[in-house]
Amino acid sequence: MxxxxxxxxxxxxxxxxxxxxxxxxxxxxxxxxxxxxxxxxxxxxMRAVKAAEHRLWETQDTKAYTGLLGDPAYADAMIGLILGDAVPRAAIAAAATPGGTGACRQAFEMIRMANPSARVFVSDPTWPNHISILNYLGIEAVPYRYFDSETRGVDFDGMISDLKKAAPGDVVLLHGCCHNPTGANLNPVQWQEVIAVLNATGAVPMIDIAYQGFGDGLEADAAGTRTVAAGVPECLIAASCSKNFGVYRERTGLLMAIAADTGRQGLNQGTLAFLNRQNYSFPPDHGARVVTTILNDADLxxxxxxxxxxxxxxxxxxxxxxxxxxxxxxxxxxxxxxxxxxxxxxxxxxxxxxxxxxxxxxxxxxxxxxxxxxxxxxxxxxxxxxxxxxxxxx
Known part of the structure; x- marks a missing residue:
């Protein structure tokens, strides 16, 4: 064989x-x-990570599995960090994943389940793993202009022109902040124009946010993601804790699926649980529990x-x-x-x-x-x- x-x-x-x-x-x-x-x-x-791990070492009394979607407290803490109150919590389904890569993989799987003919529009350039996973899953990746090699900034006119070619059921992959690999980001006015194009075309945004806190600060770096999530009917968000918590090897990520109405949240939650079960069953917990401990403790x-x-x-x-x-x-x-x-x-x-x-x-x-x-x-x-x-x- x-x-x-x-x-x-x-x-x-x-x-x-x-x-x-x-x-x-x-x-x-x-x-x-x-x-x-x-x-x-x-x-x-990080200091807070060491302190949280020490606390877990002293108090944790089991290593039994968590649920298929991970600890709900982790999802709540991360949703609060990334989205604040931009979207009603009842509209958000969430699943813990092995890092941001796992969140992207599960998001692409969910897209394929929902619409096998969906195309995913990706910035040119983007993080290479985006393209690699999409190709492996047989999902068409459509590049849109993003980086201007002359100005080393965003080719926004080219980006908007290309995104207007998206159709209902397609997905537009956006970087929430600190664009990888270029470092060139959208400004608030540009985010609003992207939302207008998404709503006009019927395409669904997927936001990969892996560097919150590395750019202009925790709140400022979340602003684009919050604006999009609040401005469109549906949205996917793949988040990573590797960088801003420094827990790279703990593989700590989260996938969020925001529904057009709260009635669909349960279906999305069940779909995420199914996908986790097929790929790795129960997600890693140590990093997620460390992150939860930090976010839920004022001093940490x-x-x-x-x-x-x-x-x-x-x-x-x-x-x-x-x-x-x-x-x-x-x-x-x-x-x-x-x-x-x-x-x-x-x-x-x-x-x-x-x-x-x-x-x-x-x-x-x-x-x-x-x-x-x-x-x-x-x-x-x-x-x-x-x-x-x-x-x-x-």
Whole structure:
């Protein structure tokens, strides 16, 4: 049987990580991996996470399964964090998932069940796993213009023009904040225009929000998601706790399905339970329970929010430092977009050949589409990166 299997393409980011590890140069810089790292190159366990885990260790008296949808308290806490009071709780079905990837996978499965002929409109570019999962499930992915390689901002006119081609039953995949891989985000006026197009076409939005708190703050980063959820009849939201709680390996995510009326919430809830059962039965609980403990405790929540704000400001400071250094070296403001972008990533707009030149000549590792992870930098490596970018002719 196994002789019929075909080799699958290697994950480019994982391959890049291995190349970095094998590189003997001591001044190499890893800007490819998509995790937050502090100035010492460590992905730390957040203070509130440690405290919550200690509390669980002292009080938890069973490791029995939770329900198919996970602990309801986790869903309530996450819905409050992401949506606030934008949508009535009674209209929202929710399922705990193995990370944000699991939430996206279950959302795509739900879309396929509801409408086997649905197309999913995805930004060009988007997180590669979006495309990979859609292709694997046999769901047509339709790219819409998003990133302007000249301005390094959002090609909003192109985006709107492409989204108008969606039809009822199609899905439009949006990034809630801190767009991956570009770092370029929609502004409040643009979010409203997107909602108008969605309502005019009858397409359903799906929002992937994986970086809440990494851009402009917890509330500001949720604003686009809340606006969309409140402005359309139906919506899917895939959320991840990997970044803002730092629980990457705990695989902690949530999928929300918002119904047009509360009468359909039960059907959506049952569908999510069915999908969980088919894929992995009961979702992971440890990370979800840690997150719930933090969000439901005033002191832990305040400490978590404070540490998350420190992380956000650190990345913002690195952005500004890099933009300023590049302006000094280039003698122009053509790299100002780096300071304007938000989240962990920015896309330089460099060709694959220049990205390879940066790797070979300067030990600068970034994804081939020129996505760089701002959190892979520190105050000492920013000048090194800026000099390499200018010398490579980016």
């Amino acid at each position: 196994f002789e019929t299997l075909k080799a699958q393409p290697a994950d480019k980011i994982l391959a890049l990580m291995q190349m970095f590890r094998d590189d003997p140069r001591t001044d190499k810089i890893d800007l490819g991996v998509g995790v937050y790292r502090n100035a010492d190159g460590i992905t730390p366990v 929540r305040a400490d978590w929010a404070a540490e998350l704000e420190d992380v956000r400001l650190s990345m913002l400071g690195l952005r500004r430092q890099l933009a300023d250094e590049l302006q000094r070296l280039a003698g122009s403001d053509r790299f100002a977009f780096i300071g304007d972008h938000r989240g962990m990533f920015s896309r330089l707009g460099a060709s694959p050949a220049l990205v390879e030149k940066l790797r070979q000549d300067h030990g600068i590792y970034m994804v081939g589409d020129s996505r760089l992870n701002i959190a892979g930098l520190n105050a000492k490596t920013v000048p090194i990166l800026a000099d390499a970018i200018i010398r490579a002719g980016v």
